[in-house]
Amino acid sequence: MRSGAFVADYDAWHRSWAADPHAFWDAAARELDWFAPWSQVSEIHGPDQGAGHRWFIGGKINLSHNCLERNIERGLGERVALHFESENGAARSFTYSEVLHEVSRVANCLKSFGITKGDRVVVYMPLTPQGIFTMQACARIGAIHSVVYAGIGPDALRQRIEDAGARMVICADATYRRGKVIDLLSIVERAVQGLGFVENVLVHRREAVRPLGQRQSDFEQCVRRQSPQCSAVVTDAEDPAFILYTSGTSGKPKGVVHVHGGYAVGVHLLMRHYYDTRENDVWWSTSDIGWIVGHSYICYGPMLAGCTQVVREGAPDWPDAGVVWSLIAKYRVSTMFTAPTAVRMFMRAGPEPVEKHDITSLRVLYCAGEPFNPEAQEWAARHLGKHGAAVVDNYWQTEIASPMIGTFPAMTARPGFAGKPMPGVELDIVTPEGAAVPDGKGGLLVMKKPVPYMMRTIWGDPARYLAYWSRMLGGYVTGDIAVRDAEGYIAVLGRSDDVLNVAGHRIGTAEVESALLTHPAVVESAVVGLPDALKGECIVAFVVAKGSEPVGRVAEDLEAALIVHVRDTLGPIAQPSKVTFVASLPKTRSGKIMRRLLKARELGQEVGDISTLED
Ligand code: AMP
Numbered sequence: 001m002r003s004g005a006f007v008a009d010y011d012a013w014h015r016s017w018a019a020d021p022h023a024f025w026d027a028a029a030r031e032l033d034w035f036a037p038w039s040q041v042s043e044i045h046g047p048d049q050g051a052g053h054r055w056f057i058g059g060k061i062n063l064s065h066n067c068l069e070r071n072i073e074r075g076l077g078e079r080v081a082l083h084f085e086s087e088n089g090a091a092r093s094f095t096y097s098e099v100l101h102e103v104s105r106v107a108n109c110l111k112s113f114g115i116t117k118g119d120r121v122v123v124y125m126p127l128t129p130q131g132i133f134t135m136q137a138c139a140r141i142g143a144i145h146s147v148v149y150a151g152i153g154p155d156a157l158r159q160r161i162e163d164a165g166a167r168m169v170i171c172a173d174a175t176y177r178r179g180k181v182i183d184l185l186s187i188v189e190r191a192v193q194g195l196g197f198v199e200n201v202l203v204h205r206r207e208a209v210r211p212l213g214q215r216q217s218d219f220e221q222c223v224r225r226q227s228p229q230c231s232a233v234v235t236d237a238e239d240p241a242f243i244l245y246t247s248g249t250s251g252k253p254k255g256v257v258h259v260h261g262g263y264a265v266g267v268h269l270l271m272r273h274y275y276d277t278r279e280n281d282v283w284w285s286t287s288d289i290g291w292i293v294g295h296s297y298i299c300y301g302p303m304l305a306g307c308t309q310v311v312r313e314g315a316p317d318w319p320d321a322g323v324v325w326s327l328i329a330k331y332r333v334s335t336m337f338t339a340p341t342a343v344r345m346f347m348r349a350g351p352e353p354v355e356k357h358d359i360t361s362l363r364v365l366y367c368a369g370e371p372f373n374p375e376a377q378e379w380a381a382r383h384l385g386k387h388g389a390a391v392v393d394n395y396w397q398t399e400i401a402s403p404m405i406g407t408f409p410a411m412t413a414r415p416g417f418a419g420k421p422m423p424g425v426e427l428d429i430v431t432p433e434g435a436a437v438p439d440g441k442g443g444l445l446v447m448k449k450p451v452p453y454m455m456r457t458i459w460g461d462p463a464r465y466l467a468y469w470s471r472m473l474g475g476y477v478t479g480d481i482a483v484r485d486a487e488g489y490i491a492v493l494g495r496s497d498d499v500l501n502v503a504g505h506r507i508g509t510a511e512v513e514s515a516l517l518t519h520p521a522v523v524e525s526a527v528v529g530l531p532d533a534l535k536g537e538c539i540v541a542f543v544v545a546k547g548s549e550p551v552g553r554v555a556e557d558l559e560a561a562l563i564v565h566v567r568d569t570l571g572p573i574a575q576p577s578k579v580t581f582v583a584s585l586p587k588t589r590s591g592k593i594m595r596r597l598l599k600a601r602e603l604g605q606e607v608g609d610i611s612t613l614e615d
Pocket of ligand 1: 369
């Protein structure tokens, strides 16, 4: 067991919650700064009464204030909050006081454009200090940020801007990846074309190769003109802090809404007591601000905990396979958060790049986002954990914003298992009819009661929020299949719905299918996920083309064109690895595509029960 860990004993922490859940959350909330106290810890309705839940009722708080002023008042103003590195060679560090000044300048800049509490601001920025400052600035003035991963294509971006009704879009004109300059501004320009409600586009000009267009203003110029003072707006614990879109089973992404109070309490609690962070820790998450991990454990968590973090823009294997390890050595990184896909990439490069650098500072490596295959976990434990660092898995999702299941650093890691439920998280594994499944058997993973750090609704679509809750299944339905062993460890095996997980990112089959249908040569399409040695899953599309079934060279050209089409519409993360042309798609008599059959065909497996197949 590691010495000095906050939570040496999972069982004791769990018991403290079980003994009195209200007192547990009350104490967790008291660790933060509140402008006014709450009168009641929670109010929870079951699925029958709208599945609503509110936390810290009547309490007034601000997420950004808790990241910045609270730590500066505790004497951490001169501590480095961010060490930024970009693969293009840029490097800069900011102390907590400097971050407060920068965030305040951006907040004043937003105000100068008339942005106020409750307005939606879409952020399409790469992982840069400016991206983080912009998110914090929105939270500071009570504006609701909706960060869209700067890599998502123009149609997908436009859909998110429209759904949120954003008054402003803030972007960078470029990002750097694998030695290339990637033009982001053109994507934004295509996305906002004709959207009259977007009043301004603020552009962080890193390349500045062309003059600014209509509605566009220079981010840095506006920010530099502002005062570095801007006190945080008082928000209610239940006021929305941000929207983050994620894929579901329809073509329309879901705008998951998180709030200031419960979110801050949960992220802070788990940053300290699960991620075990102390103020002298150097944290590094290799995620991006476009994902939930980048919200909770880049933009907010490390600054809620008052530690130092490394933020790096660029590919983890560029300019060479040792870059991650060289940065760990340079900044003496103590806790790292990455995804199994990254570990598989490190594994491919072999142990040599690791061995060239001093990674003795590393005490824990956390992995999340997709099933952590035992082979990768064992490789990481052997080569990355050889100086004593624990390698542990944790499971959560955009909707929950912080871990639901995890292996604690002081717990024995069980390869293939994510770990045990976090205190406050009550889970069940059930059959589709809601009956309990015995240990060792797979079933649907359900959370019996809400936690303060989970979503409050789906933006503009309360019915879709309600659809997560099932009285029959006994609570919030995660959409995942899981299995529990006799000792209470849980393995999350994969999705139970038509959502894929490619390199740790969720992609709805319906989104890719809709994108394919916008191509003039496509009549029908179906998308499935197949196992991939690096990305966990890859996307394979089956397409019925207009006219006769393409073959030979025609098929090859159309396949290439469709891959490019999806890439241009949704972005590179959604692009199929392969397109197969078929004369028709297998469907049930009610017209539902049987993706299971397509998948079995590709994998050369038995197709199983086909009694509902029409043809
Ligand atoms: P996202 O909302 O994009 O973060 O994706 C969440 C989904 O990723 C979950 O519903 C799971 O399907 C999967 N996932 C996340 N973490 C894990 C994990 N540790 N083990 C297995 N699956 C995971």
